[in-house]
Amino acid sequence: MNFYDFKSRVAIVTGGGQGIGRTVAERILAGGGSVCIWDRDAALLEKTVTELGEPTGVHGIPVDIGDLAAVEAGTAETIKRFGQIDVLINNAAIVGPNTSTWTYPADAFANVVHVGLVGTFHCCRAVVPHMIARDYGRIVNLSSIAGKEGNPNAVAYSSTKAGVIALTKSLGKELADKNISVNCVTPAVAKTAMALSQAPEHLAYILAKIPRGRMLELSEAASMICWLASEESSFTTGAVFDLSGGRATY
Template sequence: MNSYDFKDRVAIVTGGGQGIGRTVAERILASGGKVSIWDRDAALLEKTVAEIGSANVEGRAVDIGDLASVEAATAAVIGHFGQIDILINNAAIVGPNAPTWEYPPQAFSDVVHIGLTGTFHCCRAVVPHMMARNYGRIVNVSSVAGKEGNPNAVAYSSTKAGVLALTKSLGKELATQNISVNAVTPAVAKTTMALSQAPEFLAYILAKIPRGRMLELSEAASMICFLSSEENSFTTGATFDLSGGRATY
């Protein structure tokens, strides 16, 4: 396992109660960093923090769809740790599987509000602090669905495409400072959220991956941690592929 130097660095990981977010948080902690895990599932959050069992981790029940909640949590992290160096925007919901013309309007709104508007809320709250310190690393977890679009997943695909555009815009806005903003586009990974989808839909997207398997959480964490490290000092506004060969651009 590669290790990056996160000594004296503080990270926020949204949706960190499980899956990719938790794995990233654990990797940062193992590399000397401090982490504030955000999740709207308070019970899961408490369980995760207890299982990690580190003095350098805290959990905060945050609804990223609520700007006031995000702003309050941001101020609390700064008060607790003194700074924020890294923001991992991982939180999202998938929504149901249905053709666009049958897709429930409220479900579409909910998916976009958490995955895209929530990511915007977190960036809006955290970036001014990073600008004041002239240092920051932001990684937005998008999806290969944001590049290619998955049928019967219009809300999720649209959300993740929006996250890629947000990454490019913010990356350009902050390019003159020592703040990088990049995105990753995972294929389906072994997460509770992914495995909760319809079996036929999972079979469809798995069949499109040339590697012939799901993404391992540790593989996602490895790439995200590099992009979160000080070593990633030049690349910004870019998209890094984690699709197992499904997307080649």
């Protein structure tokens, strides 16, 4: 396992109570960094922080990223606790139901987009001014191969993740003259509770699309994300990094 140096760095990881977010948090802590985990599931958040041993370098804040006021309050609490924010991992999202576009519930579509895309915007909006003031920052947004290619019967999730790619490119250009990078990754289906909660036939469809013939391991996702979040990743910005097991066509 590669070592990434996060000494004296503070990271926010949204949706860090489980899955990719938690694995990223563990890698940052292992690299000597401090992590503020945001998750709207307060019980899961408390459990995760306890299981991580409650070191001084980890703190949990219940935050619903779809609520701008909650995001702003979480940002203020993170700065109060650690004094700075160097890294933002926008991982939180929801999948929504699996059904055709013409039968997709309108309220479910709005909810998926609001959490995964608008919520990512909220976090960037709240944290970026602090990074600008410090002239340092690493932002990594979690998109998906669905955002590149579109998955049938997942119109809300696919649309959300396509929006995250565009947000990444826009913000990356806006911050390109500063020591702040903004990149995103496009995972194929990974071994997360969210992925495994999807309809079995939908899961089988997207798994069959992966030339590697398997799911993405959480450690594999964390390795790429943590490199992008490290100080070493100093030149590339506004870019999209493939984690699709060969599925991506561009």
